[in-house]
Amino acid sequence: MDWTNLLVNVAGEIIAPTTAAYALAAIGLNIHFGLTGLLNMGQAGFLLLGAYGFAIATIAGWPLWAAVLAAILAAVVFALILGIPTLKLRGDYLAIVTIAAAEIVRIVGRSTTLTDLTGASSGLRGNSYKHTFQDASPFPDGTWELGPFEYAINASNSWWIRIVGWGVVALACLLIWLLMRSPWGRVLKGIREDEDAVRSLGKNVYAYKMQSLVLGGVIGAVAGIIYVLPRAVQPDAMGRSMTFFIWTILLLGGAATVFGPILGSMLFWAALMLIKLVMRGTVPETVMRSEQIEQFGWIIVGITLMLLVIFRPQGILGDKKELAINAH
Amino acid sequence: MPTDSAVRALADVPREPGAAKPDPIVVADDVVRRFGGMTAVDVQHVEIQRGAITALIGPNGAGKTTFFNLLTGFDKPSSGTWTFEGRSLHGLPAARVARKGMVRTFQLTKALSRMTVIENMRLGAGSQPGENLFTALVPPLWRAREREITEQAEELLVRFKLDHHRDSFAGSLSGGQRKLLEMARALMSKPTMVMLDEPMAGVNPALTQSLLGHIQALRDDGMTVLFVEHDMHMVRHISDWVIVMAEGRIVAEGPPETVMQDPAVVDAYLGAHHDTDLGDDALLSDDVAEQLEAEVQAEEEKR
Amino acid sequence: MRRAASSRARSWTSRPPRVVGTVGRWLVLLLLTLSATALGQSAAVAATEQCAPTGESACINGTIRTAAGEPAVGVALTIEGEGQELAATTGPDGRWSASVTSAGTYSVTLDEGTLPAGETLRDPANNPREVTVELGASRPALFPLGAPAEQAPDAGDDDGAEGPGGGDQPDDAAGEPGEEPAGVGTSSSGGVTMTRFVQQLVSGLIFGLLLALASVGLSLIYGTTGLSNFAHGEQVTLGGILAYMGVQFWGLPLVVAGTLAVVLAAASGWFQDAAIWQPLRRRNVGLVQAMIVTIGLSMALQYVFQFFFGAGPLRVVTSTPTSVSFGPVLVTRQTVASVIIALVTLAAVSYFLLRTRTGRATRAVSDNAALAAASGISVNRIIRVVWTLGAGLAGLGGVLLGLYLGAARWNSGGALLLLMFAAVTLGGLGAAFGALAGSIVIGLVVELSSLWIPSDMRYGAALVILILVLLFRPQGILGRATRVG
Known part of the structure; x- marks a missing residue:
């Protein structure tokens, strides 16, 4: 087995655009769950809507900024539709409704009725909506090498998407850092602990939850854009399992922390890549076929999620005393 | 002990359910709340005197907490209207009620x-x-x-x-300290009326006295206090006026010294305890009342 | 849930119309009238199923992998020739296949725009390529990916760019246009709305009844423990897969295999409670935490199933079932038997809950666990019974749904999970009889809605109902309002 190549691959995973997209999605979920205690089990729905919004608007000829705005708008509308019936209900209801709503987005998106718009189950090709983003790059075309990493500068899985992706993640972190230290964040924290108490103190709990849902959802939608820029919009790749990966990432890094989602995402994808590469190099094809290795990786993710929640619910960076999970 | 001004103001108020007060801060009319087929609250008319400490008592299941929830916007009535400082609070969500100056605490402390x-x-x-x-x-x-x-x-x-x-x-914090914290937190918004749901429940006896002192201090600072309580000792000691509920209705009103002797109250409270002679005044001493209360509660829990 | 796609593909490409109107056929007709694109798309979905050549059909297939060796998902291909035009898309494993009904030469075109980011054909000149097939055989059409001589930049992508897209086997089950129950049909293939309505009505009732088996267990578990069990779908899958193994691997008669599957599924429930949930309760792990544990478990189990059984449909019974007709509705004997089994089982569960000591204790625990414990009921024992019963019922549901819908699959239960939640919520969380009523309603909604909306959105219709119920009557149809605080 080629250890250098393996390490380069694993390290490459840490800075990959997918990792940034998942980190961002987890930051959005962190606002919902870590800060407010909302059990959003449909984060992938926000990502998918963001991806659709961006891709469809771009294909329709909208400029980059307008397409991003369309994605954000889609997330806002979705959050409002989702929040109005459910934010007054108990937590586990919200979990069921959000997971159902995300599923509805996917079902509608992949429906043959909307083929002209969404491409149905085969989705939208990356090349049909990447150009505005790539054209916005200030760098010359070509490839660039940094140490062992060599990527195209602007085209698809590029340095450009890495720079923008991680830049957005950094901005989102700053936002969370500011909000967690503000009176606004304090109200959310209070709601996470006991919303009736906060209501009795004259705060409009419903409005705060809605703000949290919208803000986290918008961040999710932007994550969706970053996620699909180096690939295609595939409704079936952005379903329930994506939501569960985001949850695993958040809980791994630590809910209600600023850097938890980033650390979680990096660890998650790097570890998964490490497992896959090591197994591909050591387990003979007769024992485990390559798609089985893939599945083996996801089995480990599932088990990790279980063990994590049971034995270290505060994650790596979390503080047990301020445990965000299980506030009610 | 009740202050003179509050006592004086309430001196001429008739000792009957729904009595009009000289300076009411809360006026409620025909407030009804049904759960399924059961009527939990059915209050025809009640007024709460400004600047006084009013106790809301009654056996378990009398609808005290539900009435509390309705007044503070934590529950929606099936029908009825009520005003706070002359403005209707009907249909206002809890947070708006709180911002209007009516702040509550909870039976199970929500620190x-x-x-x-x-x-x-x-x-x-x-x-x-x-x-x-x-x-x-x-x-x-x-x-x-x-x-x-x-x-x-x-x-x-x-x-x-x-x-x-x-x-x-x-x-x-300990249970009593949490109660104190909850009360202190409620005061942060400088309310005009404080609603305390069983402030004494689960409080260590050592803290009881200081808690009583704090509640009286609220009134002395000009706030109106309405509290739900099971502890007769506390009701006797600090309330200026007592409202008694049973089966969702208000059955009696009056100053703490006299209201306990109202036959309606005796009936309501101790209906299940006819084997005890309730005509005896001594029976209504704090200890006995407390003991009866405990019995009622124990029965309630068994049910 | 899934055999449908392939069976439907066959029903409209190879089977003569004498296979009198299965529901699938109906929906195909509906889709046909929708648009040519719709047809192409639905065929595309169908083609991701593994095609098996029969005497009257042949298969063209292949697997597309990226330069890095990962399966390339969602690549679209068109197959043309002999007067047919078909579409195919690669599945999560990178495989695609298409079923054709006449021998001859076909031209296969790969839509390069659908390749994963940065991937290109190694030999663009060889697209489209010609394939000659004979009936009853499979022929590959291969399209290797990689760097053609003149274009290099993106070919060396790290695997990361694919993320889970390459390996993710997402929960694509719900709402797939191909999922049609095979058990019900009409005796007439005319477009009479009334006939269609009756037929969908019957399908809905059957589906709802079978779904109820699974939902009642979910509801009982929620009622007694407060846990929203997201891994309940996998109990359903387990039932279907065990029945498949019994019949196909061990060669048992269907009845024996089915019974064994239910017993093993129930045992898995007992074991699960003993190994996971009781220890968690003892540790005082909160409900939200436990709920996330069920999500992890669901994920792990789904991929365990896929690890051992692959992503394809697992057909419990391969023979063609015989049918009986009730008025305009044609139902297979198997389905009639399934319905009777489901009715008897649900009646037995009702009897258990209402008349037996343990059943009454179960309801007492549901009402108020602390009170039940105080009155001498062993809450842990009851919860163990409920887990065993719930898993057994789900297993039975899995077996019967596997038969009704044609096949079990690694995620067939997961795809139904939200419908079960919808049913349970509709009936009022934790109310077992509510779950029964809710399941019937959901079954009807799913089947009847396809009269008015495209059939690939019908699961969506059920989920919309779920949200509407929560909006207007959060306590469910049969639930009661309670005091706040």
Whole structure:
């Protein structure tokens, strides 16, 4: 087995655009769950809507900024539709409704009725909506090498998407850092602990939850854009399992922390890549076929999620005393 | 002990359910709440005197807490209207009720356990611009108000003897201290009326006296206090006026000394205890009342 | 849930119309009238199923992998020739296949725009390529990916760019246009709306009844423990897969295999409670935490199933079932038997809950666990019974749904999970009889809605109902309002 190549691959995973997209999605979920205690089990729905919004608007000829705005708008509308019936209900209801709503987005998106718009189950090709983003790059075309990493500068899985992706993640972190230290964040924290108490103190709990849902959802939608820029919009790749990966990432890094989602995402994808590469190099094809290795990786993710929640619910960076999970 | 002014103001009020008060802060009419087929609350008319401590008592299941929830917007009535300071509160959500100056506490204390005591207190304050999502991002816009709030919170913590716990998590406090914290937190918004749901429940006897003192101090500061209580000792000692509920209705009103002798109250409270002679005045001493109350509660729990 | 796609593909490409109107056929007709694109798309979905050549059909297939060796998902291909035009898309494993009904030469075109980011054909000149097939055989059409001589930049992509897209086997089950129950049909293939309505009505009732088996267990578990069990779908899958193994691997008669599957599924429930949930309760792990544990478990189990059984449909019974007709509705004997089994089982569960000591204790625990414990009921024992019963019922549901819908699959239960939640919520969380009523309603909604909306959105219709119920009557149809605080 080629250890250098393996390490380069694993390290490459840490800075990959997918990792940034998942980190961002987890930051959005962190606002919902870590800060407010909302059990959003449909984060992938926000990502998918963001991806659709961006891709469809771009294909329709909208400029980059307008397409991003369309994605954000889609997330806002979705959050409002989702929040109005459910934010007054108990937590586990919200979990069921959000997971159902995300599923509805996917079902509608992949429906043959909307083929002209969404491409149905085969989705939208990356090349049909990447150009505005790539054209916005200030760098010359070509490839660039940094140490062992060599990527195209602007085209698809590029340095450009890495720079923008991680830049957005950094901005989102700053936002969370500011909000967690503000009176606004304090109200959310209070709601996470006991919303009736906060209501009795004259705060409009419903409005705060809605703000949290919208803000986290918008961040999710932007994550969706970053996620699909180096690939295609595939409704079936952005379903329930994506939501569960985001949850695993958040809980791994630590809910209600600023850097938890980033650390979680990096660890998650790097570890998964490490497992896959090591197994591909050591387990003979007769024992485990390559798609089985893939599945083996996801089995480990599932088990990790279980063990994590049971034995270290505060994650790596979390503080047990301020445990965000299980506030009610 | 009741202050003179409140007692004097209530002296001429007739001792009957729904009696008109000289200066009512809350007036409720025909408030009805049904759960399925059961009527939990059916209050025809009631007025709460401003600046007095009014106790709301009654056996378990009398609808006290539900009535409390209705007044404070935590529950929606099937029908009925009520006003607070002359304005209707009907249909207002709980948060708006609180912002109008009617702040409540809960029977099961809702201290926010994984927040520190001082953060709990700060949360109680109103008009903090930093509680707006956009302003929150620019600290200079809310720092000044935050300092004011913190000062006010620290004063209250000293008054409630919680200043040593300023930076501990609320979850680490004792039951009584949490009650105190909840009350102090409610005062952060400078309310005109404080609604206490069983302030004595689960409080260590050593803290009882200081809690009573705090409640009286609220009235002396000009606030109106309405509280639900099971502890007859407390009702006798600090309330200026007592309203008795049974089976969702108001069955009697009056000053604490006389209301206990009202046959309707005896019936309501002790209906299940006819084997005891209730005509005897001595029976209504605090101890006996407490014991009966405990019995009623025990029965309730068995059910 | 899934055999449908392939069976439907066959029903409209190879089977003569004498296979009198299965529901699938109906929906195909509906889709046909929708648009040519719709047809192409639905065929595309169908083609991701593994095609098996029969005497009257042949298969063209292949697997597309990226330069890095990962399966390339969602690549679209068109197959043309002999008067037919078909579409195919690669599945999560990178495989695609298409079923054709006449021998001859076909031209296969790969839509390069659908390749994963940065991937290109190694030999663009060889697209489209010609394939000659004979009936009853499979022929590959291969399209290797990689760097053609002149274009290099993106070919060396790290695997990361694919993220889970390459390996993710998402929960694509719900709402797939191909999922049609095979058990019900009409005796007439005319477009009479009334006939269609009756037929969908019957399908809905049957589906709802079978779904109820699974939902009642979910509801009982929620009622007694407060846990929203997201891994309940996998109990359903387990039942179907065990029946498949019994019949196909061990060669048992269907009845024996089915019974064994239910017993093993029930045992798995007992074991699960003993190994996971009781220890968690003892540790005082909160409900939200436990709920997330069920999500992890669901994920792990789904991929365990896929690890051992692959992503394809697992057909419990391969023979063609015989049918009986009730008025305009044609139902297979198997389905009639399934319905009777489901009715008897649900009646037995009702009897258990209402008349037996343990059943009454179960309801007492549901009402108020602390009170039940105080009155001498062993809450842990009851919860163990409920887990065993719930898993057994789900297993039975899995077996019967596997038969009704044609096949079990690694995620067939997961795809139904939200419908079960919808049913349970509709009936009022934790109310077992509510779950029964809710399941019937959901079954009807799913089947009847396809009269008015495209059939690939019908699961969506059920989920919309779920949200509407929560909006207007959060306590469910049969639930009661309670005091706040």
